[in-house]
Every structure is written in C-alpha cells, then in structure tokens.
Amino acid sequence: MDGSDEWIDAAVVLQHGTCPEHFELASRLAVAAIDSTEMDASEWVRLSYDRWQVSLGEPQRYGTQSGTVPVNAECHLPIPTSINASEVVTTSGSMGRYPISWANVEARNGEAQ
Template identity: 35%
Template structure:
C-alpha cells in the first residue's frame, strides 16, 4: 500500500515489517519471502530518507526499524541516528520500544563494524529442540 501520505506509508511499512516477523514461516527458507519484502520496504524508506521526507519523531522511529532490518553497516548507522532522534524527542521519550530501538540499532551498527556493543542487545537467540 502506498499513498501520498509519507507518515501513513512509514507506519504501514513498520506494521508489515513487524507482522512478517510474527509469522514462523518467515523464518523457514522454503516459505519465506521475508528478504524480498524487507528489500521492498527498505527501497521505499530509503527514497523518503534521501528526499528528506522523514522529519517527525514517529516517522523517524518507523523508518529506523526498517533500516535496522537491513543487512549492512551503512543502513544500521542511519537506523541508529534516526532511532536516537526519535528516542530523544519529548513525544517518544517514554516509549519503551523506541528506547529499545535506539539501543539495539546502535549496538547492531557497532557490531557490524567490529566494535563492542554498548547495551548488550545483540545477544544471539537460539532454540534447542533436544
């Protein structure tokens, strides 16, 4: 869904990103279209970013989440910057998920460039079925 309303499009991208990650089949290679869908969302959000259309704190949070799910340091750095700006805003300073993203995106960026985490958010998660 794409409209002329950037805020609405960013919110939609965020919601579909989160919904995709709630589907277990998203993590089973045979069924997964997660990478393809992430790529589409990231392309759209990068266009808004490079056009300077991401300005309010909630939009920055939504965009940061999409950049955070990229696969490279440059995008992680952008995610970290956007998330920090959103987290430091009066409007979102008490929102848990916004504050978590500020930390997680910073840690993800640091790990991606070979530096240590600051907040310890990038621990590996695994499930043992034995």
C-alpha cells in the first residue's frame, strides 16, 4: 500500500474483523493515514482504537463502541505472519515502527491528553 486512501480502506475492512489482531492493525493503519492531506481519518482512528481496546477487555478511550464484551473469537482470516501489527507503512511510504504518537493524533483532533 502506498497511499493514505489505501491505508484507511484496509483499516475499514479490518475494523470489521473477528479478533484483536485485526482491530490492532486497523488502528495502526488509521493512525498512519491521519497525516493525509487528502482525507480526515480521525474518526476511523477513534473507532478502530476503541474497538481494539474493547476486544482486549480494556476501557474505551473515545466512547465509540456500544458493546463492552471482549472479543475472544478465532482470528478469521488470520493476519499473515509476514505482517507485524507493530509495524505499519509510514507516511513516507516505507515500512517502519509505529510512526505517530497518540499525542499527535489527539492534537490533530483538538483533544487534550
């Protein structure tokens, strides 16, 4: 993937996945897309992060999910082992560590830490 539109498209699909690994990757892709000047990905950042946290039995940060039951489903389709959820495509288009801090995301959303 080489553009923020593709990152957010993938995040939307993974947001509707079956396991925490899907939701984590959705969250990371949405955060990577937030630097795009083409679109506003901040709503997907909030949605995917909260879904990921709820799936782990953790509290929501933004209050976007109506359910609070952890997801313990088998991961269908599993994330390929060649994709490490702690690594995402950076805004420069290369693979790298999670490139954007939550403080930067919240600053873009006008939220205080």
